[in-house]
Amino acid sequence: MLEVADLEVRYGAIRAVRGISLAAKRGELITLLGANGAGKSTTMMCIAGALKASAGSIRLAGEDVTSAGPETMVRKGLATVTETRDVFPDLTVSENLMLGSYIRRHDRVGVAEDRERMLALFPRLAERSAQPAGTLSGGEQQMLVIARAMMSRPKVLLLDEPSLGLAPAIVDQIFEMIGVLKRSGLTIVLVEQNIAKALDVADRAYVMRLGRIAASGTADEISAATDFNAVYLGG
């Protein structure tokens, strides 16, 4: 479904991502692990089209999308939840969701159905649908950005650190939702600091270090073979 080959991303003279390759099959959940600064979020933003690749290629459902802009990527079926949990703080929850369905705004019936489904999945959002998104708690904002991303009916979902800075109970809830989404057949790329939880839901995992893939394999292989203290503490 999603294939990344020899991808390289630069910020000026700095090579943040130095030739990585990864792939996710239809319905698969892959996770990208690694310390801060390993290049995970840069990889995600580049796949999403918000950063330009300086080398390598990205293919989505067999089509080359290496140089597509972010708005094109959404139309091709890829939705992104960024690490910075970017709700539009002045817009209401409803308006945020509405923008999530921007590319299918003429399909009123379908959008209304999806909206109901999302609000059923995240009942907290239903209660606050008329509130500005900036007034939501961190956990609610995370639910909102996931729901908003789902409103475009993506084939592939990029999830960057969905548990960042959230209370353990909320983290459990979020991962439960990720499980639900996965079972619905969605292809998911997950970046996570919470390794145990990530490996728990993932089919396969990639470990990134200093802009390169240091290890890859099934979730079980990776959790058995990788010394995560070394990966995260730079040992």
Add this chain to the structure above:
Amino acid sequence: MTFALQFLIDVLSLGGAYALMALGLVIVYGILKLVNFAYGELIMVAGYTLFLVGGSGLPWLVMAAVAVLMAIVTGIFTDYVAFRPVRAKSVTAVLITSFAFSTLLQNAALLFISPRPRNVPLPAAFSQTVEIAGVITPVRNLITIAAAVVLLGVFAFLMRRTVLGIAMRAAATNFTMARMLGVPANLIISSAFAISGLLAGIVGILWIGRIGTVVPGIGNEPLLVAFIATVIGGMRSLGGAVLGGFLLAFIDTTLNYTLSQELLKFRDAFTFSLVILILLWRPEGLLKGPATGQRT
């Protein structure tokens, strides 16, 4: 009582014009973080278009519509030829480009039309006066108030109730995120310039209606007004721009009625000093805009 009404009409008609000018500047600034120095020239374009179609014998409203349309087209056109190629480079580069483009358009008017004032066709209503409760006031003041009310209403509806408007507000806070939801950057930017041109065109006709002629530098004063108003009200808040416009009109009108002739000459120095003070006190203006924005 008569004086109060007179004062009110003065403030509302001047404030309505100022608010529209400020709104046209801030809609582009909010999305692109671009202070568009060429904004005043959109008013000039509307004026000269009105002058050029003046002899055509068309109904006045059609001529006015053509003039507004030209302002819109010029707004979008400047973005494509001048701003888009330099946008990725630096904020300063875009600023200098807009300043250069402003000079370019003004001097093109000097060169191809004339440095001398040109008459524009205006309907008779613009030069008539009317008496309301003992106050004699030009009809064009009432037209300005009406136009401001209608436009501000339409604008508010557009920004709050339509998908495009909501997408524009989203883009003003976080352009990249809006694009990652599928909102096309070009559509948002061109819409911002189109709205800017529309407001400049309409306010331009009202503004030129006060004197009946157009000169190459006609846009300078509206540009300054828009600067002050947006700075007072908050450079990233649409509501702030409107508030700033009315506040500035209130200050100007009050100074007009109270300052002696000798000091009145320094009015601009007073208002611009006020701008500097407000920026020092609140660098974001009186009304804070949405949370931090990003450029494309």
Add this chain to the structure above:
Amino acid sequence: MSRHLLTIAILAGLVLLLVAGVEALGIRVFNRIATNLCISLVLVLGLQIFMGNSGILSFAHIGFMGVGAYTSAVLTIPAQMKGMALPDLYGVLQGIQLSPYIAIIIGGLVAAAVAAVLSYPLMRLSDAAAVITSFALLVVLHTVMTNWSNVTNGPRTLFGVPRATDLPLAAAVAVLAVVAALAFKESRTGRLLRASRDDEVAAGALGVHISHLRWRAFVLAAFVAGIGGALWGHFITSFSPNAFYLRETFVILGMLVIGGANTVTGAVIGTFLVTGAFESLRAIEGALNSARIFREQVIGVTEVVLALAMIAILIFRPGGLFPTREIGALLARKFTKRKHAS
């Protein structure tokens, strides 16, 4: 160090070459153009001192040029002429008549003092707020110049300013300005300021007081602008406040942007190129007008061309012709490369 000396030698040499060439030709028009060029050079270098090092666009610069010009004019107009030129001048100033050379320096100092007082609080603003306030400052200065009739003769032309600027003086000041701009760029303040321009957060973390550094650059820039304005006043001998407004701002900014705002070399080359192009175009304009080919006067060609050139430069070479390195460093590099190659 040697590459800085090389830069100074080349840039000063360019100015001296111009003076020598013009003096040898002995044509009056060329003398006027060359003097104007040297004065523009002083103004452009002043703007470069602030903009090149801080990275912030300033519109106020030409306002300080005006402050310098009016200060020096008021101090030098002969006492017997003052009754006519400035009928409402304050009594204290009526009797004063200084040598223009002293008055030019005072003009710079007054401009610097005004800048020092007005700008200190403004220097912590960045981006759009900084640009709009500097624009507001220009409008304030212009409004004051236009209406403070006692000192400026109001919007009317102020005449009777003694002529004191000739080509050698203007060229000498221009060379001094080149040296000052380079010295400031390489000074501790200049280096820190440029570091802060590239990364405001990091420089702040190092404990650098950015607004204070910007302020120093701004005051020095205003001093140079004041000197430039005073020089110009004593060259043109009569002027009105409109000389110190948007058109002049545009021309000076255009010279700097085309040459490259980050380098002193860019400022110098930009001034030479734009002056050359301007004078040729003006000659064409003049020829067209005197030949009466068109029914109306042809005006505005120079500005249209300069504006197009500026936009083109910003699109295709946003750093200007000399974006990062001074001419001395460029040549030194070329030389060492060739040595390595052989």
